Amino acid sequence: MINVFLRELNGLLWQFQSILIIGLAAGLTYLSETYSDLYPQLPFNGFALIMSVFGFLVVLTVSHDALNSEAAARTFRLVVIRIPRAAIFGGKLLAHAGYWLIMLIVAVGVTGFFTAPGLTGSTTMHVSLLFFSISTAFFLSALIKRPLTSKRVSVLAGILLPAAVIWSYAADNWLHAVSPYHMYIYDSILAVIIPLFYGAVLLSAAYVLFERSDL
Amino acid sequence: MEMIRTEQLMKKYQKNKQVGPVSVTVEEGALYTIIGAKNSGKSTVLNMLADITVPTGGDTFLFAEKGAFQSVKNSVGMLPADPGFYEDYTPVKQLQFFSRISGVKADKNRIHKVLDAVGLGDVKKVRTGRLLPAQKRRLGLAQAIIHDPVLILLDEPTAGLNERDRTDVRKMIEQWHEAGKTIVMTTDDLEEAEALSTHLAVMHEGSVAVEGSLAELKQRFASSFSVKMKLSSEMSQYEHRKIEEALTLLNKSEERDGRYLTVHVASEEEIPKVLMVFLSNNVKIYEVTVRQDSLSDVFEGGLPYESTDETPTRAT
Incomplete structure (x- = not known):
């Protein structure tokens, strides 16, 4: 598992996208904080807003092919003959979780340096949303065999979910209350259980799909 | 193990x-x-x-x-x-x-x-x-x-x-x-x-x-043999026909390639019988090669798919 983890993490970290993600998070947080007066109807702003609107989308866009790209490239074949599928799944999951945690820590650090008041939402909330986002990415990656298709579905899902929650909040119906964004909307630390629950369900489903898939 | x-x-x-x-x-x-x-x-x-x-x-x-x-x-x-x-x-x-x-x-x-x-x-x-x-x-x-x-x-x-x-x-x-x-x-x-x-x-x-x-x-599947013979270049049509008739009586198939003639037999015991056909007809044989057929020879027309109990059919 450790070798799969190290290779995957190394591959993720040494990409230009890492710098782009951190820059984007810090820049957008700064803009959100600067122009927050223009959107008083939003329940929250700053880093929490950026995480809600773009976090899910960015995680899905980067991690959508965590499992299916190696299956499509047939590199998994040379790995699965050596180690259990659980070790492959675990190594990949740890690598993506580790990567996004590093991104989060650096983004929070950079954001805090430029605009300390922008650091809205607690780290627990951000981590639980990350867990939900990574789990969704793994689920889509295990469900959809072709990386190009999973990329399209991920982009769509990454746009539709935040949009649906914003619409639900504006329309004042129940959807936003059961969404992973409840914790940000109502600033409720207890509500981190919602994304954690969804994340656990999706991750379990991803694992079952991966165990049953031909590589 | x-x-x-x-x-x-x-x-x-x-x-x-x-x-x-x-x-x-x-x-x-x-x-x-x-x-x-x-x-x-x-x-x-x-x-x-x-x-x-x-x-x-x-x-x-x-x-x-x-x-x-x-x-x-x-x-x-x-x-x-x-x-x-x-x-x-x-x-x-x-x-x-x-x-x-x-x-x-x-x-x-x-x-x-x-x-x-x-x-x-x-x-x-x-x-x-x-x-x-x-x-x-x-x-x-x-x-x-x-x-x-x-x-x-x-x-x-x-x-x-x-x-x-x-x-x-x-x-x-x-x-x-x-x-x-x-x-x-x-x-x-x-x-x-x-x-x-x-x-x-x-x-x-x-x-x-x-x-x-x-x-x-x-x-x-491959218990058969191939007997390849180099024959005289001066064989007459009559001699050829007599050999063909004799082999047909023995129910043997033959392949011709210039001076070479190959006869397929089902078992080792049949090899002398085939040679006797040529010798009794005064056909000169300059070279004889006997080879046990390989699986590739036997299945050149296709692998034995039909049934595990069937042997492939081939005239010998």
Whole structure:
């Protein structure tokens, strides 16, 4: 598992996208904080807003092919003959979780340096949303065999979910209350259980799909 | 010792396509070849053994343990059909990675030795993405043996290679077998299978049609002989016709190629009878070659798919 983890993490970290993600998070947080007066109807702003609107989308866009790209490239074949599928799944999951945690820590650090008041939402909330986002990415990656298709579905899902929650909040119906964004909307630390629950369900489903898939 | 046993191993796909049920046994030290046409299911069987394809039914016993693949992975090496490599790695790094995840710390000497053995000594530091397909196949063989497994699974190891590479790969397989490895391989080349194997399983439309040791199968299907004779260049039409008539009476088929005439006989005892036909007709024979037919000769018109109890039909 450790070798799969190290290779995957190394591959993720040494990409230009890492710098782009951190820059984007810090820049957008700064803009959100600067122009927050223009959107008083939003329940929250700053880093929490950026995480809600773009976090899910960015995680899905980067991690959508965590499992299916190696299956499509047939590199998994040379790995699965050596180690259990659980070790492959675990190594990949740890690598993506580790990567996004590093991104989060650096983004929070950079954001805090430029605009300390922008650091809205607690780290627990951000981590639980990350867990939900990574789990969704793994689920889509295990469900959809072709990386190009999973990329399209991920982009769509990454746009539709935040949009649906914003619409639900504006329309004042129940959807936003059961969404992973409840914790940000109502600033409720207890509500981190919602994304954690969804994340656990999706991750379990991803694992079952991966165990049953031909590589 | 029993290295592999499958019991009713099966893979069901959509649209009623199915491989299996397959029940085969591979003993220690065997070179067991699964042969069949394209899409006959031979690769699926190998992939199910190696955990690449998930079976939908049946059981696999490896080293006499049921479903024990996870615990015995370090003792198994495999070359899958068309495997993907990490294109950014060199062959050396590739083998370092695969030996590490196999739980074996292969030192540099071992890695270089294996790469030299498979003929990749010159491209050790070239990125895998830049290797030729045949070189990748050789790298596939290298990763299959880097952790010195006792059981090696090879899915079409010579497919798509030129004659020189095929010969090299066959030599490697023979060397590993001579070194005591148990090898299970697939191929669609009967000649190759017959040259290398100790045991054969013929697959057709997802099922094993015929299985057994090479000796058993030869006894069952290829007990016939070919008697090739070099005859006089001055044979008259009359002599030719008389020979043809005599062979027809003996119910023997013949093939003519210039001065050479080949007669197929069903058993060794019939060889003198055939020669007597020529001698009694005063036909001069300048050369006689007797050869036991190979499986390739017998099945040149197709593998024995119909039934495990039927012998292929061929006029002798």
